[in-house]
Amino acid sequence: MELSLFDKRSDYEWEIPRQGAMRVPAVIYASESLVRDMDRKVYEQAVNVAALPGIVKASYAMPDAHWGYGFPIGGVAAFDPEDGGVVSAGGVGFDISCGVRCLHTGLRREDIVKVQQPLAHELSRAIPAGLGSTGEIRLGDKEMDAMLAGGAAWAVQRGWGEEADLERIEEHGQMQHAKPGNVSAQAKKRQRDEMGTLGSGNHYLEIQEVTSVFDAKIAATYGLALGDIVVMIHCGSRGLGHQIGTEYLKRMAVSAAQHGIHLPDRELACAPINSDVGQEYLGAMRAAINCALANRQILTHLLREVFRRMLPQARLPLLYDVSHNTCKVEEHRTDGGKRKLYVHRKGATRAFGPGHPDVPAAFREAGQPVLIGGSMGTGSYVLAGTKESEALAFSSACHGAGRAMSRHQALKTWQGRKVVDDLAARGILIKSPSMRGVAEEAPEAYKDVSAVVDAAHAAGLARKVARVEPLVCIKG
Amino acid sequence: MTQVKAGWEHYEHGADIGVRGVGASKTEAFEQAALALTAVIADPAAVQQRERVALACEAPDDELLLAEWLNALVYEMATRRMLFSRFAVRLEGTRLTAEAWGEAVDAARHHPAVEVKGATYTTLRVAQEGDGWLAQTVVDV
Numbered sequence: 001m002e003l004s005l006f007d008k009r010s011d012y013e014w015e016i017p018r019q020g021a022m023r024v025p026a027v028i029y030a031s032e033s034l035v036r037d038m039d040r041k042v043y044e045q046a047v048n049v050a051a052l053p054g055i056v057k058a059s060y061a062m063p064d065a066h067w068g069y070g071f072p073i074g075g076v077a078a079f080d081p082e083d084g085g086v087v088s089a090g091g092v093g094f095d096i097s098c099g100v101r102c103l104h105t106g107l108r109r110e111d112i113v114k115v116q117q118p119l120a121h122e123l124s125r126a127i128p129a130g131l132g133s134t135g136e137i138r139l140g141d142k143e144m145d146a147m148l149a150g151g152a153a154w155a156v157q158r159g160w161g162e163e164a165d166l167e168r169i170e171e172h173g174q175m176q177h178a179k180p181g182n183v184s185a186q187a188k189k190r191q192r193d194e195m196g197t198l199g200s201g202n203h204y205l206e207i208q209e210v211t212s213v214f215d216a217k218i219a220a221t222y223g224l225a226l227g228d229i230v231v232m233i234h235c236g237s238r239g240l241g242h243q244i245g246t247e248y249l250k251r252m253a254v255s256a257a258q259h260g261i262h263l264p265d266r267e268l269a270c271a272p273i274n275s276d277v278g279q280e281y282l283g284a285m286r287a288a289i290n291c292a293l294a295n296r297q298i299l300t301h302l303l304r305e306v307f308r309r310m311l312p313q314a315r316l317p318l319l320y321d322v323s324h325n326t327c328k329v330e331e332h333r334t335d336g337g338k339r340k341l342y343v344h345r346k347g348a349t350r351a352f353g354p355g356h357p358d359v360p361a362a363f364r365e366a367g368q369p370v371l372i373g374g375s376m377g378t379g380s381y382v383l384a385g386t387k388e389s390e391a392l393a394f395s396s397a398c399h400g401a402g403r404a405m406s407r408h409q410a411l412k413t414w415q416g417r418k419v420v421d422d423l424a425a426r427g428i429l430i431k432s433p434s435m436r437g438v439a440e441e442a443p444e445a446y447k448d449v450s451a452v453v454d455a456a457h458a459a460g461l462a463r464k465v466a467r468v469e470p471l472v473c474i475k476g
Numbered sequence: 477m478t479q480v481k482a483g484w485e486h487y488e489h490g491a492d493i494g495v496r497g498v499g500a501s502k503t504e505a506f507e508q509a510a511l512a513l514t515a516v517i518a519d520p521a522a523v524q525q526r527e528r529v530a531l532a533c534e535a536p537d538d539e540l541l542l543a544e545w546l547n548a549l550v551y552e553m554a555t556r557r558m559l560f561s562r563f564a565v566r567l568e569g570t571r572l573t574a575e576a577w578g579e580a581v582d583a584a585r586h587h588p589a590v591e592v593k594g595a596t597y598t599t600l601r602v603a604q605e606g607d608g609w610l611a612q613t614v615v616d617v
Contacts, residue, residue, distance in 0.1 A: 039490055067490040069596035069614065094593040094616045131517060131588035132557045132581035190554050200591045201617050239554050242593040242616075246547050253597065254536060266539075267597040406488040407590070407617070436589035 001038050012063075012459035016043065021051040021264070029393065029459040030063040034451060037404075041067035042074075048264050049077050053272070054085025056334055056341055060393040062348050063455035064402035064447065068093075070267035073347035076396040078332065080341055081273035086261065087281055088270035089252055091344035092327050094245035096285055097292030098203075098236030099323035100371040101169075102382065103300065103316045107229040109209050111311060112471050119207070119310055120429040120472045126306045127205055127299060128197040129476040130433035135196035137298065144188050147195070148180035148240075151290030152321075155297035165297065167360050168318040170350065173297070175290050179283025183240065184247055187284075190239030191291065196298035200437060200476035202400075203235040204376060205303065208468035211379070215465045218384045221366040222319060224466045231316065232380055232468070233299050234373045235476070236325065237292035244288050248281045273342055282327070289326060296321060319382075320360075320369035324349045324399035332394050343394050351385035351397040351462045359385070370462045372453055373400045375446035376430065376438070377423045379469045381453045383462035397462035401449035410445040411436065419443075423473075432475035441475065480608025484512035487599075489614045494599060495546070496612035502538070502602065505611035506545055507563040510576070513546055513595075514560055516615060517553075518586040523561035525577035532573045538602040542611050545572050546595035550615075554591070557581050590617045 006014035006028070014035055016026040026046035028035060042065045049071055050059035056078045065074030070090030079085030112119065128135050139147060147154050152173030155161055166173035198205060210228045213219045224230070237244075252269035255277050256262075261270065271278040300318070307314045327344045334341075343350075352359050352368040359368045367385035374380040378401070389395045405413070416435025419442045423430050432438050450467075457464045480500045487494035493516055497508025514520045533548045535541040545565070553559060560578030581588060598614040 041490070069492075069598040069616070073491055090596075094596075130583065131591040132583060134557075186551060190551065192555075200589075242554075243551065246550075246594040249594075249597065250535070250540060250544070253540065265597070266600065269597070403491045406490065407493050408486050408488055411589075433583050434587055434589050436587050440589055 001035055001040050001043055003032065003035060005043055012455055016047060022047060024050050024055050024058045026050045026059040028061040028065065029455065029461060031451065031455045034063050034455055038065060039067045042072045045070065045072040046075065048268055049075060051264065052086055052268065052270060053261060054079045054083040056080050060396065062396065062398040064398040064400055064452045066402045068346060070265065070269065071344065071346045074398060074402065075346045076344065076348045076393050078341040078343045078394050079273065080339060085273050085342060086270035087273050087278045087327055087342055088268065088344060089245055089248040089281060090267055090269055091346050092285060093325040093346050094242045095236035095325055096241035096245060096288035097323040098325045099292060099321060100232055100234045100373050101296050101300065101321035102319040102371050103231045104223055104319055105229045105231060105314045105316055107311060107314050108227050109229065112207060112229055115310055116429060116471060120431050122306050122310060123205065123472065123474050124431035126302050127474050129474055130200050133197050134193040137195040139192060139195060145180040147294050148183060148287035148290050149178050151175055151293035152297040155294045160298045160301035165318045169293060169321040170323060173293055175286045177283065178286035178290050180287050182280045182284040183244060183287050187240045187243035190243045194238040195295060196302060197238060198235050198299065198476045199238055202441060203476040205231065205233045205299065205474040206470045207231055207472040208380060208470050210466050211469045212467040215463060218366045218465045221363060222369055222382065222465060224382060230319065230468060231303060232371065232373060233296055235296060237288040238295055240291045241288040244284045248284065251277050285327060289323065292323060320371060322349050322371050332390060345396055347399045348396045349399045350395060351389050352395050353385045353387040353389055370397050372398060372449065374449040375401050375443045376441050376473050376475060377428050377443040377470060378449055379467045381449065381464065382466045383453065383456065384465050386460055386463055388460045389462060392460055398452050398456045401446040401452055403445060404447045405445040407440040410440045410442050414439045414442040428470050429472045430475060438475060482508050484508040484515065486512060486515065489598065492614050492616050494612060494614045496610065498608055498610050500608055502609045503565045503567055505609035506542060506565045509542065509546065509611040510549055510563045513549060513592065513615060516592055516617060517590060518559055518588050520561040522586055523559045524579045525562050526579040527558065527577065529556065529576050531576060534571045536570060539600050541570065541572055542602050543595045543597060543600060543613055546613065546615065549576065550592050550594055552576065559586060592617055
């Protein structure tokens with residue numbers, strides 16, 4: 001994008017002043033070169049979101065922002081229900097509560113290298129991945145509802161994990177006010193065979209090595225040291241979340257006019273928070289958050305089983321679990337004092353700073369761990385929430401690298417087999433049921449995650465703590 | 477007058493992918509858009525027509541109906557674990573009924589690249605263009 005579109009507030013803050021139908025300004029946090037490379041659609045979408053009823057302060061875009069549907073991916077917007085504020089299915093996305101969790105292993109690089117091949121093989125057998133894959137768990141109607149109300153806490157009660165896991169998950173592993181009754185029979189049917197599955201696309205499970213530490217004190221608090229092995233899991237609420245997103249997108253598009261909402265584009269479909277559709281969506285969306293938390297918990301269990309067999313000396317406690325497609329009720333300081341706001345993060349990670357009561361006690365001084373997934377075969381990052389992030393973007397940071405090239409173009413550019421061979425030559429084992437999927441997810445099809453993370457750090461959205469690089473990647 | 481040749485294509489969207497069907501009629505454009513949807517996942521030519529599935533959906537206008545149609549297929553693919561390679565659509569006002577022919581997903585033969593989460597309203601368009609019809613939208617993968 002041309003920089004002339006913006007008022008430059010600092011090297012990492014670019015403002016689109018209020019104009020036309022905008023109720024608030026829009027702000028993009030990114031370096032000059034990231035802004036230049038961004039799609040013009042990010043500008044249009046950030047401006048459109050700024051025109052929605054009840055939006056507070058500004059419509060924000062994170063350094064990894066790219067063209068989404070309605071909201072930009074990498075978009076953050078907060079709405080006040082007392083001011084006609086809205087909730088938007090597109091502002092959360094189809095993959096509700098897609099997120100990243102990171103586990104310690106207590107192992108070092110040399111422990112993994114010795115068993116890298118068989119470990120990759122066993123993980124690819126144990127973790128259902130790719131289109132059409134099913135999990136071992138079949139949920140009846142009653143158990144489905146218990147899962148949708150209980151999230152990871154439900155999974156732990158059923159034996160898939162440990163009580164200690166829960167305090168390291170947002171919402172203590174259980175999103176409150178979920179309404180399984182608001183989830184359609186179709187959405188539940190779509191989930192019936194999909195508990196404990198990874199999915200496809202950019203979802204993965206990776207064994208990674210800590211290769212850089214940027215903040216030794218916070219890294220020590222998080223239990224990370226150079227050469228440590230961790231595991232990251234990136235996935236979401238599977239078919240159930242996708243179906244809820246689909247159904248409510250239509251309901252909100254159809255009912256917008258009845259609520260007096262003018263949509264510049266139907267993809268911005270939304271409903272007043274204080275409306276029947278809005279409330280029903282919130283109940284269903286929270287149930288989908290629980291589905292995602294339960295799913296990542298079950299995958300964690302499958303992962304631990306493999307490690308128990310192959311590397312019995314390993315212990316895999318949870319470092320943290322964060323979601324990056326959500327709408328959550330949070331208290332934030334604004335010009336009008338403290339207010340309860342409905343904060344949408346579409347491809348953006350919550351990043352509470354030091355002292356926030358919702359950060360686990362062990363991390364309260366350091367700030368919330370912010371987990372940033374890279375593309376297959378490149379680095380990922382652990383960051384920490386900052387105090388200033390609240391004033392900047394309602395305590396939010398980026399979520400990943402963001403695509404630089406379409407799937408279509410990637411498929412024309414790379415061959416899956418060659419991508420796998422090239423990464424193997426660099427010591428990174430990729431296991432995937434689909435070579436076409438690997439080509440579409442080639443590392444070079446993504447933006448440089450380091451540039452995105454550096455911008456988030458420099459803008460003050462979150463602080464860099466450690467970089468990790470993959471040794472094994474199980475790809476959906 | 478030469479009849480518009482039925483066909484489909486994909487078009488670029490940063491993170492996701494656009495599906496576009498064209499045809500001599502709206503019905504044909506909807507059928508071709510469905511083929512484009514299958515092609516996001518696998519080569520339609522590799523999908524045999526062993527089983528027939530009946531579908532129906534409804535929406536207040538043509539564009540929302542296209543999204544509903546594609547979403548109905550996403551749902552059938554997900555719950556039946558099938559892929560489809562032939563479609564027969566009937567349109568009556570705001571209602572669509574259809575039959576889709578396909579088979580169970582076979583990872584070894586179909587090499588499925590990615591699952592489609594749903595049809596978005598991004599670049600959603602159903603319109604008469606010249607002598608034919610166009611039906612398109614972006615699908616989230």
